[in-house]
Amino acid sequence: GTFAPSEALGRIRVGQPAAFHLDGAGLHNTQSVPTVVSAVASDVRDNAIRVELALDPPLPDATVLQHGQPGTLEIAVEETTPAILVLRMTGLISGAPR
Secondary structure: OEEOHHHHOOOOOOOOEEEEEEOOOOOOOOEEEEEEEEEEOOOOEOOEEEEEEEEOOOOOOHHHOOOOOOEEEEEOOOOOOHHHHHHHHHOOOOOOOO
């Protein structure tokens, strides 16, 4: 998938869990495929950052997936409190999530 640099830079990292929600025939016919971020491009092309995903766990029968299949990608990014953000900005704690 591709993301705007403002959404990807510093927020999307290798190893983050993600889900690809496949569009179905109807509004309530959606399938979710668990994935994990496997690569994040280090350069911006066409005003976008490329993010690659891997199935997590690998599906035994991946025939449900087809190249170019429409869907929505959701990547879990760090959630934190405003207090932690202030402590990071002041240098009182490290900015690396654990």
